[in-house]
Amino acid sequence: xxxxxxxxxxxxxxxxxxxxxxxxxxxxxxxxxxxxxxxxxxxxxxxxxxxxxxxxxxxxxxxxxxxxxxxxxxxxxxxxxxxxxxxxxxxxxxxxxxxxxxxxxxxxxxxxxxxxxxxxxxxxxxxxxxxxxxxxxxxxxxxxxxxxxxxxxxxxxxxxxxxxxxxxxxxxxxxxxxxxxxxxxxxxxxxxxxxxxxxxxxxxxxxxxxx
Amino acid sequence: xxxxxxxxxxxxxxxxxxxxxxxxxxxxxxxxxxxxxxxxxxxxxxxxxxxxxxxxxxxxxxxxxxxxxxxxxxxxxxx
Numbered sequence: 001x002x003x004x005x006x007x008x009x010x011x012x013x014x015x016x017x018x019x020x021x022x023x024x025x026x027x028x029x030x031x032x033x034x035x036x037x038x039x040x041x042x043x044x045x046x047x048x049x050x051x052x053x054x055x056x057x058x059x060x061x062x063x064x065x066x067x068x069x070x071x072x073x074x075x076x077x078x079x080x081x082x083x084x085x086x087x088x089x090x091x092x093x094x095x096x097x098x099x100x101x102x103x104x105x106x107x108x109x110x111x112x113x114x115x116x117x118x119x120x121x122x123x124x125x126x127x128x129x130x131x132x133x134x135x136x137x138x139x140x141x142x143x144x145x146x147x148x149x150x151x152x153x154x155x156x157x158x159x160x161x162x163x164x165x166x167x168x169x170x171x172x173x174x175x176x177x178x179x180x181x182x183x184x185x186x187x188x189x190x191x192x193x194x195x196x197x198x199x200x201x202x203x204x205x206x207x208x209x210x211x
Numbered sequence: 212x213x214x215x216x217x218x219x220x221x222x223x224x225x226x227x228x229x230x231x232x233x234x235x236x237x238x239x240x241x242x243x244x245x246x247x248x249x250x251x252x253x254x255x256x257x258x259x260x261x262x263x264x265x266x267x268x269x270x271x272x273x274x275x276x277x278x279x280x281x282x283x284x285x286x287x288x289x290x
Contacts, residue, residue, distance in 0.1 A: 069251060070250050070251040070252075071250065071251060071252050072250060073249070073250040073252065073255065075255065075257070076257060077258070081255065082252070083250075083251070083252025083253055085252065085253065086251055086252045123258060125255065126252055126253040126254060126255040127253070128256075129256060129258075129260070129261050130261070141258070143258040143275075144258040144259075144260075144261050146264075146271065146274050146275065146278065147278065148275075148278055148279065148282075152282065153281075153282075158282050158284060161282050162279075162282075163275065163278070163279035163282070164275065164276065164279055167276060167279045167280070168279065168282070171279075171280075171282060171283040174283065174285060175283075175285070178285065
């Protein structure tokens with residue numbers, strides 16, 4: 001198996017935030033911490049898109065490179081996980097990450113920064129599998145249950161794909177080839193195209209407009 | 212220096228240059244691997260170490276591949 005990756009299809013994402021909710025619910029993520037969020041681009045203008053963003057589990061992760069206590073590790077599945085018992089909450093990983101994945105719970109009246117929390121690809125952490133300690137610190141270990149991350153599996157339009165990088169790339173490629181490009185993506189042909197042999201063609205197509 | 216030695220030096224230089232140029236086409240393996248104890252934290256167990264896989268990595272990967280295909284509606288409900 002190659003590396004576990006997420007892939008968000010911006011053409012399909014309807015910005016429902018179902019992935020965010022699924023992640024919150026599945027891992028009982030504390031208030032103020034968003035392991036996953038939906039980002040809107042070009043808001044209010046034609047071509048507006050939304051994508052769901054979380055830890056991308058980089059192959060050459062900058063958070064790993066900058067961590068002063070070396071609390072990150074790569075699993076065989078290519079996931080970037082960390083040991084919260086080692087984390088000192090310095091925030092270097094937050095500055096290093098281009099996706100803003102590392103999150104820090106604000107605790108106390110003076111906003112004391114807690115230990116870093118981030119998407120685990122629903123793979124738990126370095127605690128015994130299915131233990132209470134693992135769930136409390138890292139969330140549910142769905143990978144050890146033979147399941148994929150809750151966000152991807154809950155996505156209603158299947159915009160968010162999760163799993164083996166090669167396989168989800170194949171799914172995405174197949175999808176793009178079938179839906180075509182341009183107006184086809186927007187559903188223009190589905191809505192207005194007259195099927196061959198049915199109905200009457202519009203006047204413009206029948207021989208020009210009448211004045 | 213005779214012509215023969217000059218040509219052999221030229222051939223050697225060309226071979227060296229060729230090796231240097233072709234080394235740029237090499238590809239480093241991008242698949243990462245987990246090395247126990249290579250970081251400062253606690254060791255972790257692989258996801259296939261628990262029942263029902265009990266360490267059978269191949270079976271776990273096959274099951275995961277099948278699961279991933281559930282995200283492909285063209286295959287799940289037919290195109």
